[in-house]
Each structure stands twice: as structure tokens, then as C-alpha cells.
Amino acid sequence: MNRLRAAIRGAGEALALSAHFAAPQHVDAVARAQSWGPRRLQRLVDGLLLEGLLLADADARVRAADRWPTGDRGAPGAALLAQIIQRDRPFDPNQDGLSLRVESAALSVAGLLSDATGAPARELGARLATTLPTTGTCLDAGGGWGDVLAVLLAETSEIRAVLVDRTDRVAMARQRLARHAARLETVSADLVAYAPAPFADVALLNNVLHEHGPRTGATLVARVAHTLRAGGELWIKEPTRGGAEALRACLFALGAAIFTAEGDLYDAATIRTWMTDAGLTDIRTFTLASAPEATVYAGRRP
Numbered sequence: 001m002n003r004l005r006a007a008i009r010g011a012g013e014a015l016a017l018s019a020h021f022a023a024p025q026h027v028d029a030v031a032r033a034q035s036w037g038p039r040r041l042q043r044l045v046d047g048l049l050l051e052g053l054l055l056a057d058a059d060a061r062v063r064a065a066d067r068w069p070t071g072d073r074g075a076p077g078a079a080l081l082a083q084i085i086q087r088d089r090p091f092d093p094n095q096d097g098l099s100l101r102v103e104s105a106a107l108s109v110a111g112l113l114s115d116a117t118g119a120p121a122r123e124l125g126a127r128l129a130t131t132l133p134t135t136g137t138c139l140d141a142g143g144g145w146g147d148v149l150a151v152l153l154a155e156t157s158e159i160r161a162v163l164v165d166r167t168d169r170v171a172m173a174r175q176r177l178a179r180h181a182a183r184l185e186t187v188s189a190d191l192v193a194y195a196p197a198p199f200a201d202v203a204l205l206n207n208v209l210h211e212h213g214p215r216t217g218a219t220l221v222a223r224v225a226h227t228l229r230a231g232g233e234l235w236i237k238e239p240t241r242g243g244a245e246a247l248r249a250c251l252f253a254l255g256a257a258i259f260t261a262e263g264d265l266y267d268a269a270t271i272r273t274w275m276t277d278a279g280l281t282d283i284r285t286f287t288l289a290s291a292p293e294a295t296v297y298a299g300r301r302p
């Protein structure tokens with residue numbers, strides 16, 4: 001996390017934000033004046049506000065604190081971050097050079113991927129094992145390499161699972177979960193177009209929505225909600241915006257801005273609206289002990 005924080009401070013220096021915000025300005029106005037992307041600049045500014053390098057007033061105008069320069073301009077990832085904000089396009093491993101790849105590895109490890117695997121996946125899998133009916137079916141939509149299903153299938157004997165993801169992920173998941181092949185179906189598909197007849201008792205969207213813009217986010221929730229049988233539940237897990245882990249959430253949101261075309265971290269009201277619009281009821285939230293920075297939203301299909 002400290003590496004990403006240094007990269008944020010360094011990017012702020014590389015973009016001369018202390019000069020652009022010498023007088024109070026709205027972020028959009030600076031982005032417009034410099035022809036930078038407002039959404040990506042806003043995510044960097046959010047980080048610099050938490051670092052105390054920028055200050056916001058009651059009208060959401062931002063000005064530089066008296067703490068520049070910070071000496072982080074050469075931090076790994078700083079130049080990449082500045083460049084991505086200037087060009088307003090996400091990191092592209094095919095077009096960006098080797099040095100950017102190295103910098104991107106530093107950023108992604110620190111910011112974007114740290115929440116997606118490990119203890120939270122184990123806890124979620126174990127919780128599903130005690131929630132699903134004994135012979136129930138779980139859909140892991142955007143299930144990645146199958147971390148959650150590995151636990152669910154290992155801890156149960158009759159539950160069946162379906163993992164949907166893009167081709168490369170599905171191939172890896174199938175390999176990793178080979179010993180559960182009799183109870184696992186893997187589907188290589190874009191979730192936006194995934195529309196099977198309802199079959200799932202619980203469907204998961206675990207760390208998926210932040211990869212997409214709001215319109216696709218709403219579509220994914222609707223698509224996945226439609227796979228539920230009557231009485232089935234959709235569980236969505238995403239890092240919580242703001243709250244006690246504000247810095248972590250802020251870095252995660254910045255990661256979404258760096259590595260995806262339109263991704264963002266959504267607030268609770270937005271996710272609840274998507275669930276309600278998808279016809280889900282009894283929406284509740286809980287957190288996992290191993291992932292206090294995230295919220296799980298659960299809603300039932302009537």
C-alpha cells in the first residue's frame with residue numbers, strides 16, 4: 001500500500017497539481033483545462049486528499065496544501081499514473097512499453113489485486129457451504145480462477161457449481177478444480193450476454209463490478225439476478241467506498257481507474273438500486289471478518 005501511496009504523491013508532482021490547484025478549483029475544471037480525463041484525475045485527487053497534499057472546501061473546490069514538493073516524483077508507478085491520467089486511457093499491456101509493465105506490476109499488486117484472493121475467498125466459500133441447500137447450485141459469475149468455489153466444493157459433497165468467466169480464466173479454473181469436475185460446470189462467456197434459464201440458489205458477483213462502468217454494472221446485476229431460482233440469493237462483494245478503510249478503498253478505486261476502461265468503486269446506494277431494479281428484495285449487507293474493507297450485499301429473488 002505504501003508503494004501505491006508514494007506513486008500517487010509522485011504522480012501529483014509529475015502533473016504539477018500544486019500549481020494547477022494553487023487557487024481553489026473544481027477537479028472537472030482542471031481536467032477540462034488540461035484535456036485530462038476527469039474521472040481518472042478525480043481518483044488521483046481523492047488519494048491526495050487523504051494524503052493531506054490537497055484540501056477540499058465545502059463547495060468541493062480543491063487547493064494544494066503547503067506540503068509540496070514531496071520528493072516522490074521518481075517513485076515506481078508515478079510516471080505511469082501521470083501518463084494514464086494525461087492520456088485518459090487505461091494501462092494496455094500490448095501497447096505500453098516494458099518499463100510501464102514493471103511499474104504496472106508494482107501498482108496492481110499494491111492496489112487492485114490485494115483484496116481479490118486469499119482469506120476472503122476462503123471465508124466466502126465456507127459461508128456459502130453453510131448457506132446453500134445441501135443439493136443446491138451456486139453460480140460464481142466472474143469467478144476468476146475459482147478460489148471461492150475451490151472451498152465451497154471441498155467443504156460440501158453434493159452442491160453443484162457453475163463458474164462463468166472469460167476463456168483464459170475458465171481454462172485455469174477448470175484445471176485448478178479438476179478434482180471436483182463432476183460437480184462443476186465452467187462456462188466461457190461474457191456475462192453481459194449470459195442468459196440461461198434460472199438455475200442458481202446463490203449467485204456470486206465477487207469483486208467484478210468495479211471492472212465496469214455503471215451501465216454495464218447494472219446490466220451484470222440484472223443478468224446474474226435472472227439466473228436465480230425463486231427464493232435464490234445474489235451476493236455481491238465489493239470494497240466499501242469511504243468508511244473505516246477509506247484509504248484502502250480509495251486506492252482500489254484508483255486501481256480500477258488505471259486498469260479498466262470505465263471501472264469504478266460504487267457506493268452502497270448505487271449497488272442497492274441495481275439490485276432493486278433487477279427485481280431483488282430483502283436486500284441486506286454483511287462483512288467478512290477477513291475483509292473488513294468490503295461489503296457483501298445480499299438480495300433475494302421473490
Ligand SMILES: C[S@@+](CC[C@H](N)C(=O)[O-])C[C@H]1O[C@@H](n2cnc3c(N)ncnc32)[C@H](O)[C@@H]1O
Pocket residue numbers: 116117121141142143144145147148164165166169189190191192205206207208211
Ligand atoms: C477481480 S476478478 C475477481 C475474480 C473472483 N471473483 C475473485 O474474487 O477471486 C474479476 C473477474 O471477473 C471477470 N469478469 C469481469 N467482467 C466479466 C464479464 N463481462 N464476463 C465474464 N467475466 C467477467 C474477470 O475476467 C475476472 O476474472
